[in-house]
Amino acid sequence: MRAIISETTLIHAWHAHVYYTPATKPTAIRLREWVGARFPAALLGRWHDAAVGPHPTSMYQIAFSTDLFSALAPFLAINRMGLTVLLHPETGRPKDDHLHNALWMGAVLPLDTSMLPETERP
Secondary structure, three states: OOOOOOOHHHOOEEEEEEEOOOOOHHHHHHHHHHHHHHOOOOEEOOOEOOOEOOEOOOEEEEEEOHHHHHHHHHHHHHHOOOOOEEEEEEOOOHHHHHHOOOEEEOOOOOOOHHHOOOOOOO
16 A cells, blocks of 8 residues: 655646547547646647557647646646546656546546556666
């Protein structure tokens, strides 16, 4: 059993992974445009039109600071248009962040976290 982590200052950033299929890519494009227009400080990652890393399907990433969480997370929740979004903190523990510290909007997808390290390397 994991120990409780009560110190939220361990979170130094957030990632949102927006999942899509060929049929829903136009919706993913629209959401990405909305995020880019409303949150210029967020970093919009590359399009991955196939599974990459632990992610089971096509996706792109939105990386953002902890300061944006209170505005960007609710924006994604109400504007995701049926897309699945994985939202996770960056605490320096990639495997835990994707498996145990993650928030899902929509369907919970199976991740293959076997390639994720327990801790980030300096």
